[in-house]
Structures are given as C-alpha cells and as structure tokens.
Amino acid sequence: xxxxxxxxxxxxxxxxxxxxxxxxxxxxxxxxxxxxxxxxxxxxxxxxxxxxxxxxxxxxxxxxxxxxxxxxxxxxxxxxxxxxxxxxxxxxxxxxxxxxxxxxxxxxxxxxxxxxxxxxxxxxxxxxxxxxxxxxxxxxxxxxxxxxxxxxxxxxxxxxxxxxxxxxxxxxxxxxxxxxxxxxxxxxxxxxxxxxxxxxxxxxxxxxxxxxxxxxxxxxxxxxxxxxxxxxxxxxxxxxxxxxxxxxxxxxxxxxxxxxxxxxxxxxxxxxxxxxxxxxxxxxxxxxxxxxxxxxxxxxxxxxxxxxxxxxxxxxxxxxxxxxxxxxxxxxxxxxxxxxxxxxxxxxxxxxxxxxxxxxx
Ligand code: AOF
Ligand code: ZN
Numbered sequence: 174x175x176x177x178x179x180x181x182x183x184x185x186x187x188x189x190x191x192x193x194x195x196x197x198x199x200x201x202x203x204x205x206x207x208x209x210x211x212x213x214x215x216x217x218x219x220x221x222x223x224x225x226x227x228x229x230x231x232x233x234x235x236x237x238x239x240x241x242x243x244x245x246x247x248x249x250x251x252x253x254x255x256x257x258x259x260x261x262x263x264x265x266x267x268x269x270x271x272x273x274x275x276x277x278x279x280x281x282x283x284x285x286x287x288x289x290x291x292x293x294x295x296x297x298x299x300x301x302x303x304x305x306x307x308x309x310x311x312x313x314x315x316x317x318x319x320x321x322x323x324x325x326x327x328x329x330x331x332x333x334x335x336x337x338x339x340x341x342x343x344x345x346x347x348x349x350x351x352x353x354x355x356x357x358x359x360x361x362x363x364x365x366x367x368x369x370x371x372x373x374x375x376x377x378x379x380x381x382x383x384x385x386x387x388x389x390x391x392x393x394x395x396x397x398x399x400x401x402x403x404x405x406x407x408x409x410x411x412x413x414x415x416x417x418x419x420x421x422x423x424x425x426x427x428x429x430x431x432x433x434x435x436x437x438x439x440x441x442x443x444x445x446x447x448x449x450x451x452x453x454x455x456x457x458x459x460x461x462x463x464x465x466x467x468x469x470x471x472x473x474x475x476x477x478x479x480x481x482x483x484x485x486x487x488x489x490x491x492x493x494x495x496x497x498x499x500x501x502x503x504x505x506x507x508x509x510x511x512x513x514x515x516x517x518x519x520x521x522x523x524x525x526x527x528x529x530x531x532x533x534x
Contacts, residue, residue, distance in 0.1 A: 174211055175273050178202045178245040179303045182275070185218040186227065186247045186310055192388060193222050194364045195462035197278075197314040201227035202245045203235055203269070214242065226251065228260040232267045240268030247275040247307045249300070252290040253282040261290040271297040275307030279318045313364075313464030316485070322455035323463040325483055327475050328359060329502045330490040330527075336499035337472060342375045351525025352490045357382055359488065363390050363467040365414075365458055368407070369474035370396040379406040380469070391463070395474055397449055399425045403435070413437045414461075416454050418444045451483040472504050479514060480505045484534045487516055491528045 179202075186200030196219060203215040217230025225233075228250055232239060244250075250260040250272065264272060272291050277300070278284060288298050308315060313324035330348045331337050338344035346353065360366050361382045372378065373394055380392040392407050393414040399421040407413065415437055422429060422441040429439050442453045458466055468478050478484045489502070507513050516532035523529075 174204075175245070175299065175302045178204050178213060178243075179247070179273065179275055179307075181213060181216070182227075182245045182247050183303065183306055183310060185216050188218050189220050191361045191363070191390075193219050194313070194464040195317065196222050197248055197311040197464075199227040199246065199248045201231040201247075203231050203239050204243045204245065205239075206243055207241055215239065223256045226257055226260050229257065229263045232263055238268065241270045242268075243271040243273060244269045245273045245302075247310065249274045249276065249278040249283060249285070249287040250291065251278065251280075251283050252286040255282070259287075259290070261287050261294075264291065265294045265296060269296060271299065273299040273302050275302055276300075276304050276311075279315050281318075311464075312485075317459045317464050322452070322459050322483075323364065323466045324485050325455065325466050325468060325478060326359070326363065326486040326488055327468050327478060327484045328356060328488045328490075329470060329475060330356065330492065331502045332492055332494045332496040332499070334495045334497070335502050336496035337470060337502045338375070338500040339496060340499050342500075344376060347494065347496075348490045348492045348527045349525040352492075352527040352529065355524050355529065356490065359467060360390055361388075363465040364463040365391045365393050365461075365466040367393045367395065367454070367458075367466055367468045367474070369471050370394060370398075370400055371473060372469070372471045373401055373405050373407055375471070377406045378469075379409065381411065390467070391458075391461070393454075393458070395449055395454065397421060397444065397447075399428055399439075401432075403428075403431060408432075408435060408437060415439050416449055416457070417441055418449060420444070448477060451478045451481050455483055472500055472502055476503045476505045479503065479534070486533050487531065489530045490524065491530060493526060 182200040182202045186198045189198040199219040201217045205214050215231045215235035217227045219227045252259045252261045316324045366380045382389045391412040395416045397418045399417045442449045519532040521530050
C-alpha cells in the first residue's frame, strides 16, 4: 500500500515540473486507514516557488479532519521556516498519525530534522519508500544543494551520420515538427537554456517556449569575446544572461552597458586555456537558483560540457537523413574505444519520423 500511495504522490509532485525551482518537486497524498478499506482522502503538490508546500496543500484540500491519518510525502517534510512555516508543524497540528516519506531532504536546513521533529511529537515515520523514483524526480535539486551545480541535459538534433548542420551552416530543419515540439517542451522543463555564441550568430534562435504552458526558462549565451549582435533574437524578452570573459569585459565596456540597459545580465568569468570553464558557468547558474540546465549547442559548447564532466544526461534526436560532410555533433578526441563516453540507462523512443535517444552520462 505504501508504494501505491507514494506513486500517487509522485504523480502529483510532477505537476510542479518547470514551476518550482530552486525548490524541489514535492507531492503529498493523505490516506485514511481507519476505514474498512484504505482510501486517499486528499492530495497536494508544491506548484510554485514561494507558494505553499505539498503537505499544507494536501491538508487544506481535505474537506474534513485528517486526524489519525497517514500522509505520504515524496520528500521529508520541512522543519524550517522559509517562505512558509514548517510543514512538520502543520502535519502535527492536523493530527496526522503517520508520515511516509520517499527521501531525506538534502537541504541542510532540513536533512533529517523533519523526521526527528515528527518523531519527537509522537508521529510514526516510515522513510525511503520508492526512494529511487523520488530521488530521480529531484536529481537537479539534489545536485544543486549537494554539489553546488545544476543537473545538465545535453540536447542535440542530428542526422543518422551525426551532423547538426551542413558545412555551409544550414540546419533548418533536421528533425520533423513532432521532435521540434518535444524539444520545446523540454525547454519548459528546464530552468535555463544555454547555447554558445556560434549558434546565436549562425541560427539566431529565439530560445523561447512555444506551445507550452509554464514559465519560460532563463536564456543564457556563452560568449567569450562578447560578439553577440544587439539585435539577436535571443535577446528579445525574457530573462537573459550572457557569460563572457574578463578580457572581453575590459575591451567592450560600452557593449556591456548597452546589454545592461536592455536588461541583459552580463556575467564575467575567467578563462582557462582559452575557454570559459563549464563548471564556473554552472556554479553561477546554481547561485541563480537553477536546478536544471538544457545545453542546446553548438558542437563546441556540447563538447566542452561533456569533456569536462559537466554533462549528466543526453537527449539526442536522430533524423532518418544523411548529411554528409557537415558539422559533427561532438568534436572531442577519444584515443581508445575503452575511453569512449558511455551512456547509461539508454532509452530510444520514436518521435514522429525521428528518434529520441536518451540516457545518463
Ligand atoms: C516540504 N514540502 O512541498 C517543499 C519542501 O522557501 P521555502 O519555504 O519554499 O522552502 C524551500 C525548502 O523547503 C526547500 O529547499 C526544501 O528543503 C523544502 N521544500 N519541503 O516539506 C514541499 N517544496
Ligand atoms: Zn515544507
């Protein structure tokens, strides 16, 4: 029964996708075992950063008293006062008799403190039900809180022979409308969409979220020499960030003030071997509250993230086309088959006429 209700709580937690960062996605189901047959009487989820937590939503959504009932929560209830008072207090004063959690909250303000607070008040706690699924749902939150960097998905669209553009730069379109629609919804699931300056100058993408609900991710460009045209589509509206080098910062002070006037945040980082290190970019994005980052290209940026161990997940669309001698999706060197980058949890799914290949680094 525990797994059944936890699965239900997970499905509610997912409704917060793309809406709650820097917070985790959390779902709660309250079940009544005091009946001939156990029954879920209420549900809640964390739906907005700064908004109510899953547990208080579930208590509020219950029409009557939840005294003596069991609360299933995908994450250990909080014991601190943040935007809202502690959920543990709410559960205790509502008379919840038992709390079943999916995982410990890695946030140092909680981290076991929630469980201790509930137990001290005489509430029975069962921990770690469907832990793997619960942790998987919040792997970006866990990564940011424990490692100080967000979860990174590398997204690319390539031909069967691995090209993301023709030699002349043309790349519209490699995949069909269904795959492109899916790529748009992936943007909405992430907190930041990151591209290199080459992609901006060649493709002039808007990086917006079309045909999808939810809030728009931050649009970020890695532009070491600050070459971005002020009229670039990516600079039109939304939250925009440009990562540049300290060298460009000195040489192009005027452009930086133009960008600032347009509301673009320019973040200066030190280069290493001529590149802005991906780890530094991720550190900045974590400070901005990002749990999930989608790296969309080009080949240079994708390769530097993979080669520096800053890639967590791959989402590669493959079109049934051959593009010959074009621009390859990656360009790092591998010296032996043993050191080829291996993808774990590999899955393949048809999307329209194309395939989406996904897995973890
Ligand atoms: C819960 N239930 O639904 C969520 C929790 O700033 P606040 O008040 O929103 O607090 C954010 C922290 O609270 C977050 O880092 C995490 O530890 C916890 N999130 N906890 O019991 C929830 N969203
Ligand atoms: Zn809470």
